Amino acid sequence: MEHTRILTTSRAHVVSVMGAGVLWGTGGLTGALLIDRTGLGVLAVAAFRLLVGGGLVVLWLLASGRLHRLRTSARGVRRLVLLGALAALYQSCYFAAVQLTSVSLATLVTLGASPILVVAAESVAGRRRPDGHIVAAIVTALAGLVLLVGTPAAGDPAAVLAGTACALASASGFAAITMLGARPVDDLGALPTAGLSFCAGGLLLLPLAAAGGGLTMDLDVATLGLLVYLGLAPTALAYGLYFTGLRTVATGSAALFSLLEPLTAAALGAVVLDERLGTAGLIGALLIGTAVLMTATGRRR
Known part of the structure; x- marks a missing residue:
């Protein structure tokens, strides 16, 4: 009976992490709509995303x-x-990488490096070799990510180098969040942890956002709806689910599940914006889906 309960909980945590990846995938489209509507800079949107998400959790508490x-x-x-x-x-390093190079390079390096960094940290901390199953899933996912996002165009070498460094810093930040989030903060619970920490992160990001182009906007009903959704679904709720899942899901596996983000974003782009994936994109989406299935049927922490 106890074994069945633990197995059920573990499966629920896998679903939680996968749900986080899907919700993150809606954030890109929402952020783009918000930028088009308000003219805000990307750092301002990132700051408001953290503050609104954290603020909504605090109001709920x-x-x-x-x-x-x-x-x-x-x-x-x-x-x-x-x-x-x-x-x-x-957030800030990812957007800096986008501005220096392109969305494709920033996405490839950030999302591609994150699971590698997490698995490497797991191996060093546990003094063991990486699990062969998870390595195969990472290789499959990276191949799919390249095909889905596309190969970055060549640009100024200095800008490409700086953008790659920013993307790696972004990947390191997400990897550190994954490793740190696997250990509960006192007895706060996953959602309060996400909300309170994002309030702090948003406040830290505000000065950078103000220096990068200002924080003012015309706040109408549609803009408010976009802000609330961006703060609630792909931020507070998504990270609450992610931190919940990290209780039993291995951190390397959780980082791989985050690749559901570009998969969801691509699907939304095809449905909402009528963007065509093409043959390479469809194969890439299939490979990422395969990697996610490989991870879901693999190990637990």
Whole structure:
């Protein structure tokens, strides 16, 4: 009976991490619509995304009467701030890579390097070789990612080098969030951890966003709806699911499930924006889906 309960919980956590990847995939389209509507810079959108997502969680904690019952140690507060700083690093470095080079290079390096960095960290910490099953899934996923996103066009070598460095910094930030999120912060729970840390991350990102082009916009009903969705679904809820899943899902596997993000974004682009994937893109999507299935039927932590 106990074994069945543990297995059911483990499967639910896999679904949680996969759900996070799907929700992240809706963030790109929502952010693009918000930028087109308001003219905000990408750093401003990233800052508002973290602040709105964190703020909505705090409002929920207040309304439910849970906020005053939260007890966090000084060490827990430091970890919340660190998670927020890593989220700000991940967002800002990714957008910096996009501005220096292209979306394709930033996406390839950031999402491609993240599972490799996590699995490498797992292996070093555990003093063991990487699991062969997960290595095969990573290779399959990387091949699919190249075909889905496309090969980056050649550009100024200095800009490409700087953009690649920013994308690697972004990948390192996401990998660190994954490793750190696998350990609960005191007894806060996954969603309060995400909300409180993102409030901190948004506040840290605000000065950079203000220096990069301002934070003002015309706030109408449609813009407010986009802001609320961006903060709620692909941010607060997605990371709440991700941190929940990390309780039993191996961190390397969780990082691989994040590749559902470009898969979802490509599907939304085809349905909403009438973007054609082409043969290479369809093969890439199939390979990523195969890698996700390989991971889902593989190991647990």
